[in-house]
Amino acid sequence: MQVEQLHALKDWFNQYVKCFYHDDPDVQAGIRLKEEHTRRVCEKILRIADSLNLGTGDLYLAETIALLHDIGRFKQFALYQTFNDRRSENHALLGIRELERSGTLNTLTEEERNLLVKAIEYHNLRTLPPDLPERLSLFSKLIRDADKLDILDMFTRSLSRTHEPGQEQISGLPDTPGYSEVLIRNLMEGELCHYDDMKNLNDRKLLMLSWVYDLNFPYSFSEVTRNGYIEKIVSCLPETGDIQKVYGHLRDYITRKLAR
Missing domain, CATH: 1.10.3210.10 (Hypothetical protein af1432)
Structure with missing residues (x-):
């Protein structure tokens, strides 16, 4: 070209x-x-x-x-x-x-x-x-x-704002407590989450975390680490043992990918 x-x-x-x-x-x-x-x-x-x-x-x-x-x-x-x-x-x-x-x-x-x-x-x-x-x-x-990478950046920026243009059109999910256990299982098994399983905004956050499993290049993993996307999303989720296990699992996965 x-x-x-x-x-x-x-x-x-x-x-x-x-x-x-x-x-x-x-x-x-x-x-x-x-x-x-x-x-x-x-x-x-x-x-x-x-x-x-x-x-x-x-x-x-x-x-x-x-x-x-x-x-x-x-x-x-x-x-x-x-x-x-x-x-x-x-x-x-x-x-x-x-x-x-x-x-x-x-x-x-x-x-x-x-x-x-x-x-x-x-x-x-x-x-x-x-x-x-x-x-x-x-x-x-x-x-x-x-x-x-760009959607992760937009999404993490939106978490600190009361209104982000276009977010309601994209997700349309209520900001209610809790999260769906099936998404936790997906994340712990190294699988992408399903949009159909999302019930609230916390589920959307979990789905975004699962995108790590669909990245392909060292540069992409280094950008996730450099910008702290995982930490920013996890900090806006409930402080539960499940979430901490997911966080540890994702960090280990990224570390392995970068080591290669």
């Missing part, structure tokens, strides 16, 4: 997003939330890719995937006033339809288009399909890690 193609796609992205700007401050806050998220994910994916010493063309492709991974969010919010896929539709597939409709990917090679579209399709799956081709697996993991 060439730098001129990346610049053209950035120009297209900027013009596309501006079509969803709105006079209603709540709507505009939602659009800006995802616009800013996209820019940060672009920065993060480049840092991860650079840590892997990828070539220049692959860096451009990785940044393009990050640029377009959430393109469906803007139409999703315009149509449904929510970022919750369960209350609307799968934003990854919606984004792919928007890209196909616009023809903006026509300047890419067939291989690049297929890789980009599949990486976008897979970025919000609970887990990746097994036995993916090597390059598709690489770029899918890159966008999943970059996306998760």
Whole structure:
């Protein structure tokens, strides 16, 4: 992929997003939330890719995937006033339809288009399909890690605020006491938690902790440690033996990953 193609796609992205700007401050806050998220994910994916010493063309492709991974969010919010896929539709597939409709990917090679579209399709799956081709697996993991790192950052920042734009659209969960035991079991068994098992905001926090098990690169684990995401989330959960066991288990897991 060439730098001129990346610049053209950035120009297209900027013009596309501006079509969803709105006079209603709540709507505009939602659009800006995802616009800013996209820019940060672009920065993060480049840092991860650079840590892997990828070539220049692959860096451009990785940044393009990050640029377009959430393109469906803007139409999703315009149509449904929510970022919750369960209350609307799968934003990854919606984004792919928007890209196909616009023809903006026509300047890419067939291989690049297929890789980009599949990486976008897979970025919000609970887990990746097994036995993916090597390059598709690489770029899918890159966008999943970059996306998760930024969402973890947004989420931990929101824990110290009384209101975070877009949070109620994303989760819609009540801030009630306690947590679901099934999520504790998932975490202790090294498994990702299920969205369907969440009953309250504490469950959302536990699910976010489980994302550690779906990170793929040393840079990602080092960022989790450097920013203290685990500690910040745990400090906002009930002070129980279960939570302390989960915390210890996650710290041991991250330590092992970094040691490799």
